[in-house]
Structures are given as structure tokens and as C-alpha cells.
Amino acid sequence: MLYKKVMQDLKSRIDSDEFNIGDTLSTEKELIEYYSVSRITIRKAVDELVKLGLVEKRQGAGSSVIGKTMTGSMLNLRSTIEYMTEYGVNLEYQVAEFTLINPDEEVAKALDIAKDDKVYFIRRFKIINSVPAMYEDSYMPVAMFPQMNIMSLQGSKYHYLESELGFEIDGAIQDFEAIMPDKHICEILDVLPKIPILRLLSTGKLKDGRIFEYTKTSFKPNTYSYKHYVKR
Structure with a gap:
């Protein structure tokens, strides 16, 4: 599934030195452009990261990195x-x-x-x-x-x-x-x-x-x- 591939790539980026705990992920629009996928795909990928305890969604503040593998x-x-x-x-x-x-x-x-x-x-x-x-x-x-x-x-x-x-x-x-x-x-x-x-x-x-x-x-x-x- 496409959203799984996007999730795995985002997860690898989160686990690397690209992000620190507390950093904010790219905006939904930026992620759509970066991966050339639909809004639904990005949302499902981020939701998977939330389930893994790596990302937290905040109302009006985007998604923040709260953990690494x-x-x-x-x-x-x-x-x-x-x-x-x-x-x-x-x-x-x-x-x-x-x-x-x-x-x-x-x-x-x-x-x-x-x-x-x-x-x-x-x-x-x-x-x-x-x-x-x-x-x-x-x-x-x-x-x-x-x-x-x-x-x-x-x-x-x-x-x-x-x-x-x-x-x-x-x-x-x-x-x-x-x-x-x-x-x-x-x-x-x-x-x-x-x-x-x-x-x-x-x-x-x-x-x-x-x-x-x-x-x-x-x-x-x-x-x-x-x-x-x-x-x-």
C-alpha cells in the first residue's frame, strides 16, 4: 500500500538525524508535494506514525516528533x-x-x-x-x-x-x-x-x-x- 511506503520513509527520516524530538514535521501540503501523493495517503501515513508513538498531532500546530524507534x-x-x-x-x-x-x-x-x-x-x-x-x-x-x-x-x-x-x-x-x-x-x-x-x-x-x-x-x-x- 502506498501510504505504508510513505510511512516507512517518514519513519526512517524521523529516526535519522534529520529530526530531533520536538521538531515539527513538514506541513501536509509540503509532504504531498515531496511524495507526489494524495492528501488521504499523507494523512494515513501520519496516522500510522501516531499509532507507533513517534508523532503527535496538535490542533492548529501540525504534527510534532515525540519519539524515535x-x-x-x-x-x-x-x-x-x-x-x-x-x-x-x-x-x-x-x-x-x-x-x-x-x-x-x-x-x-x-x-x-x-x-x-x-x-x-x-x-x-x-x-x-x-x-x-x-x-x-x-x-x-x-x-x-x-x-x-x-x-x-x-x-x-x-x-x-x-x-x-x-x-x-x-x-x-x-x-x-x-x-x-x-x-x-x-x-x-x-x-x-x-x-x-x-x-x-x-x-x-x-x-x-x-x-x-x-x-x-x-x-x-x-x-x-x-x-x-x-x-x-
């Missing part, structure tokens, strides 16, 4: 809030579920614990510039964090573990997979059920070798990306 590096492990600070965008955490469960075989193996050991199941949504962008399911051993509560999870988990509990995080084993989103993910991230999305599987390790979390994070398309420079 975050790009994570695979060279080091950083929390989402650390990326947010770098990109100057607003991040909110919404804890949807916090319960004690017995792990299934996959989770027990990932955490290197027995199936009768209790784990915290934590479901959180990460909201970037008022747009739900990440759907996160985490599993953490109760034995390692007996005092954990829902208040601990309304911010960065890494900050809580390092600054408040004194744990030393060494890194994480991470893998990516494409999944077909289920009904709930579709509702939260506003994605279509028949289009695959990216999911990150992360197994976090402390410097003493213990595994402290197993997390599955599903991403709303076009709101987050990973890049890695590979040397020959």
Missing part, C-alpha cells in the same frame, strides 16, 4: 529504561499479573531449577510515548527473591536487583524467534493475528553463575529494533 545493541546488556534515557522518550511499566506458580518443563530448564520449585510469573507491558510497545512475560525463582513484590516491578528490574538487592548481573543469553501473536498480545500491542512479530528470549545470569530470570518479550513492529556490527 529504539535500537538496541547486542554488544552489551542494558535495561529498557537505559535505552529510553538515551532516546529521550517516555516509558511506563504496567504490571498486569504477578503470581507464584510451578514452572513448566521449559521454564524449569531455562532457570535450572526443579519443576516443584516456585517461581514468580510476571506479566508487564512497556508503554512508550503512551503506546504499548512490549509485551513481557518473566519467570524468576522465588528462592532468590523472597521479598519481591509488585512495587518492585513498576520500574527497571535490573535497577531493583543491582541497586536495591545488591546483585551483580553478568549478562544474558538471548535468542530471537518469530511468533504468531495470540489474541491477548494482539489486543495489547494492536497487531494483527496473522502477521508474525518478533519475540526475544532472554536468560539472565549473575556473576556467581546463578540464573535469575527467564523472559519472553514480544515487540510491536516498528517500535524497537536490534542492530549488531559483525567484524570479518
Whole structure:
């Protein structure tokens, strides 16, 4: 679709150095002339950018850039809030579920614990510039964090573990997979059920070798990306 192509080009320009947060996009008339398309096409393209949390429409003031697509590096492990600070965008955490469960075989193996050991199941949504962008399911051993509560999870988990509990995080084993989103993910991230999305599987390790979390994070398309420079 033509408006999708225009949206992708505008998004690339927003993510580049051409625009800073707070800048105003070209006027509707200028965009029509630049892309040689109809007014409807431009409006639909800008509406898509609004849905991604990159642009905000203001009555009588045009459209302003309020965010950029975050790009994570695979060279080091950083929390989402650390990326947010770098990109100057607003991040909110919404804890949807916090319960004690017995792990299934996959989770027990990932955490290197027995199936009768209790784990915290934590479901959180990460909201970037008022747009739900990440759907996160985490599993953490109760034995390692007996005092954990829902208040601990309304911010960065890494900050809580390092600054408040004194744990030393060494890194994480991470893998990516494409999944077909289920009904709930579709509702939260506003994605279509028949289009695959990216999911990150992360197994976090402390410097003493213990595994402290197993997390599955599903991403709303076009709101987050990973890049890695590979040397020959």
C-alpha cells in the first residue's frame, strides 16, 4: 500500500538525524508535494506514525516528533529504561499479573531449577510515548527473591536487583524467534493475528553463575529494533 511506503520513509527520516524530538514535521501540503501523493495517503501515513508513538498531532500546530524507534545493541546488556534515557522518550511499566506458580518443563530448564520449585510469573507491558510497545512475560525463582513484590516491578528490574538487592548481573543469553501473536498480545500491542512479530528470549545470569530470570518479550513492529556490527 502506498501510504505504508510513505510511512516507512517518514519513519526512517524521523529516526535519522534529520529530526530531533520536538521538531515539527513538514506541513501536509509540503509532504504531498515531496511524495507526489494524495492528501488521504499523507494523512494515513501520519496516522500510522501516531499509532507507533513517534508523532503527535496538535490542533492548529501540525504534527510534532515525540519519539524515535529504539535500537538496541547486542554488544552489551542494558535495561529498557537505559535505552529510553538515551532516546529521550517516555516509558511506563504496567504490571498486569504477578503470581507464584510451578514452572513448566521449559521454564524449569531455562532457570535450572526443579519443576516443584516456585517461581514468580510476571506479566508487564512497556508503554512508550503512551503506546504499548512490549509485551513481557518473566519467570524468576522465588528462592532468590523472597521479598519481591509488585512495587518492585513498576520500574527497571535490573535497577531493583543491582541497586536495591545488591546483585551483580553478568549478562544474558538471548535468542530471537518469530511468533504468531495470540489474541491477548494482539489486543495489547494492536497487531494483527496473522502477521508474525518478533519475540526475544532472554536468560539472565549473575556473576556467581546463578540464573535469575527467564523472559519472553514480544515487540510491536516498528517500535524497537536490534542492530549488531559483525567484524570479518
